[in-house]
Amino acid sequence: MPAFTYQKCSDLSQAMKWLAEDKDTFLLAGGTDLLVGIRGGKFKARQVADIKDIEELKILKEDQKGITIGAGVTLNEIAQFEPVQKNVPILAEGCNSIGTYSVRNRATLVGNICNASPAADTAAPLYCLGAIVKIAGPGGERQVGIEDFFTGPGQSALKAGELVTAILIPKPYPQGKGVYKKASRTRSVDLATVGVAVQRWGQEVRIALGAVAPTPVRASSVEKAINEENVTDAAQAASLVEKDISPISDLRGSREYRYHISKVLVRRGLEETEEVCS
């Protein structure tokens, strides 16, 4: 492991101070991307600032605004949180599809989106839920919608010195069924070749995909066909997804395969959530 210094942060201002002092400071939450990345040479860290035990980042609560998930909360804690299971099970499904049980004991939701992989498994569910990303930085606090947070592979809307404090899943919650469908090379530990979230909102549907474009994307063409043009045939609607995606070929699958499997998973997602919409 390449050498770096380690700073344990007990509050947010400390974390921001380290970020401001040295631009080669990396925040450490669960470390499941960061430590692998440092060891593999992807991240050149001079300093690591550990934020996972900061009290205010451990917040996991439901109130009149919705569900707030702090940056220190792990994927297993989220998937087991009753308001998540009850109101937005698609998010629990996304969390549970990541890695292994022991990885999820460390990995955080905020780490998953800050890593900004186009294949991040929580992204598509968060797109469907209209999640809001809460950010703190030298200029104060701000928030951005999840769809504006991802800006490219490994790139997010975070500016120098900023960090994510929490994600809000806003009310009203969707009325209707949601599923997250993941195609990967093995049934156990692998990133998504394609990930598809389908969430019914009453008569309407929201669909998002991961690993098929530089960022996660909404399937706007499919949504429009169903929500506005009264297309009821799932296969016909799903075939429109090719307008919404621009996949590449890599070790997990070819571009052609990704086009194909995207249609298949969107169709299955529509079929599996269908009964609730009528």
Added chain:
Amino acid sequence: MTEKLTISFTVNGMEEKREVPPHQTLLKFIREELKLTGTKEGCEVGECGACMVLLDNIPVNSCLVLAAELDGKELVTIEGLAKNGELDRVQKAFIDHAAFQCGYCTPGMIISARALLERNPNPTDEDISAALSGNLCRCGAYQEIRQAIKACSK
């Protein structure tokens, strides 16, 4: 540039204070400093589970944790399961069911199994698969491992 950090923690019930390089993984620290070599090194990237330990009672991949993160926490390794020279019941069940061939994955398997049985004394096949999703056995002793865990259920 990398001055050592002082950390205080308990390991298998004993209080300890040590100096660690900031970039050392918990796995390296356990094996090379604490000399507890029951915890194994496999992939070093979180995929195999040979390095599984309990950190504040939760199973984690010690290759994905820094030794520095151990400060103030409680660590249990495979060596900490036996009490008064007697093996823990999960360890015994693994022996009774011959739940290994080479044994390299076994410490990690037993750590995950122990944690599972503690939070769920009567796990289904599905619960077992989910809880051990991070433990690979290249010898393929999965069926025997499953039987050993079932034998420990209530």
